[in-house]
Amino acid sequence: MREGLKIFKIGGGIIDDDAQLRQFLRALTHVPGHKLLVHGGGKGASQMLRDLGIEPQLVQGRRITDAATLDIVTMFYAGKTNKQMVSLLQAEGVNALGLSGADGNAIRAVKRPVKDIDYGFVGDLPANAVNTDLLHQLLKNGLLPVFCAITHDGQGQLLNTNADTIASTLARALAERYAVELHFCFEKDGVLRDVHDEASVIPQLTATEYQELKATGSIAAGMVPKLDNAFAALEAGVEQVVIEHALRINEPVKTVLCRS
Ligand SMILES: Nc1ncnc2c1ncn2[C@@H]1O[C@H](COP(=O)(O)OP(=O)(O)O)[C@@H](O)[C@H]1O
Numbered sequence: 001m002r003e004g005l006k007i008f009k010i011g012g013g014i015i016d017d018d019a020q021l022r023q024f025l026r027a028l029t030h031v032p033g034h035k036l037l038v039h040g041g042g043k044g045a046s047q048m049l050r051d052l053g054i055e056p057q058l059v060q061g062r063r064i065t066d067a068a069t070l071d072i073v074t075m076f077y078a079g080k081t082n083k084q085m086v087s088l089l090q091a092e093g094v095n096a097l098g099l100s101g102a103d104g105n106a107i108r109a110v111k112r113p114v115k116d117i118d119y120g121f122v123g124d125l126p127a128n129a130v131n132t133d134l135l136h137q138l139l140k141n142g143l144l145p146v147f148c149a150i151t152h153d154g155q156g157q158l159l160n161t162n163a164d165t166i167a168s169t170l171a172r173a174l175a176e177r178y179a180v181e182l183h184f185c186f187e188k189d190g191v192l193r194d195v196h197d198e199a200s201v202i203p204q205l206t207a208t209e210y211q212e213l214k215a216t217g218s219i220a221a222g223m224v225p226k227l228d229n230a231f232a233a234l235e236a237g238v239e240q241v242v243i244e245h246a247l248r249i250n251e252p253v254k255t256v257l258c259r260s
């Protein structure tokens with residue numbers, strides 16, 4: 001039987017709030033078994049860019065990343081955010097190891113080709129992007145890998161990659177070796193039928209219902225690429241995909257994706 005692995009992705013809203021981040025990380029330490037954490041930080045990065053006089057540019061939730069933006073998001077994601085998160089986990093007695101995709105050649109990306117839009121230094125992840133042997137070794141040694149949203153192309157170029165995509169790609173690659181649960185954690189209790197009604201959580205969401213709710217506009221904005229990544233993981237053999245509140249990961253209220 002395959003061993004279990006729980007992959008958690010934490011988004012920008014919670015990361016920016018020190019008390020909430022600590023609460024999430026403390027709850028994470030109580031989750032049994034192999035774990036892996038992926039963090040974003042897009043909201044904080046946009047604020048930092050503005051503070052430095054650069055207006056952030058996002059198209060459908062994806063950041064257009066010119067050279068100056070890449071420098072700043074690398075410092076923010078792979079530096080401050082990643083190291084702060086690792087040190088908070090160490091303070092909880094968990095041996096976390098912070099990684100970008102370049103470290104240990106963990107995730108190798110391909111610079112997004114220019115079509116209608118030039119996204120600049122943004123990395124897409126091919127099917128063989130993940131160094132699963134490295135991650136297996138780390139997990140076997142009791143480490144908790146903590147990934148930021150920076151990858152590399154193998155030619156010395158760092159690239160900015162959406163954190164939901166990194167989580168989904170890691171889950172798909174590691175599903176060959178582990179029974180993977182993928183948890184997208186953010187600041188709502190799950191996928192909402194009505195985004196203005198916090199109590200309207202959909203407990204079980206099928207791909208068909210997702211398409212319907214997307215067409216009516218009930219599911220929109222950042223939730224669309226998140227669910228595209230989430231359903232892709234489910235279809236590729238990930239055992240379970242969950243969308244849930246980062247501060248309630250041990251509680252039953254959440255959205256679980258269904259295959260049919
Ligand atoms: N039906 C929906 N249910 C929940 N959130 C939704 C829905 N439709 C749109 N959203 C928006 O999507 C956001 C989550 O996407 P995003 O901001 O990219 O998350 P993250 O910060 O975790 O990467 C929510 O904060 C919410 O504003």
Ligand SMILES: CC(=O)N[C@@H](CCC(=O)OP(=O)(O)O)C(=O)O
Binds near residue numbers: 011039043045160
């Ligand atoms: C290419 C691209 O869009 N990269 C993202 C990476 C961070 C991220 O995904 O952060 P959240 O999960 O908090 O949104 C960005 O720079 O915003």
